[in-house]
Amino acid sequence: MEKGLLEKTGKPLAYWVELVKKAKLDKHKAIIDFLKAEHGFTHGYANFVAHKAKKSDAGSIDDMDLLTNQYKGKEHLKPIYEKLLAMIEPLGDDITQTPKKDSVSIIRKKQFALIKPATKTRIDLGLKIKDKPTTDRLGNSGPFGTMCTHRVQLTSVEEVDAELLGWLKEAYQMAG
DSSP: HHHOOOOOOOOHHHHHHHHHHTOOSSSSHHHHHHHHHOOOHHHHHHHHHHHHHTTGGGGSSSHHHHHHHHHHOGGGGHHHHHHHHHHHHHTTTTEEEOOOOEEEESSSSEEEEEEEEOOOSOOEEEEEOOOOOOSSEEEEEEGGGGGGGGEEOOSSSGSOOHHHHHHHHHHHTTOO
């Protein structure tokens, strides 16, 4: 979006954010309306600049802050997350971890896993393993919808085990 904004307007994101600040607009919709009416923005670019100006998008927050916010009040779940990462990282050097507001996507060429502190007592690990039958432990994707095909609910570090590693390997291989 940022590159497209520069190509379309000839001005960088920082210029537009500063312009919004000078206009003393603080409401998201007001910023969008201003950019569309006064500068001919499309809705997509106006929305992008509004989020950046208000620092309200996940891309405006650094990865460590995103993780801290995910586990606020759920700090006891962080060891599960860390053990999952310790299992995932050795699978290959082509893995990207992308923290979002409420989860972390694990991506090879495609996302193959999603780690989300779902409740105060549970992490949900979403996996994308096409045509894999569900079991009592390897459930359907639940609230992940089409982002994942399966979900494993984890409440303790001990549940991050060899069986789970096998599913992670399978998902990783399918994402390549």
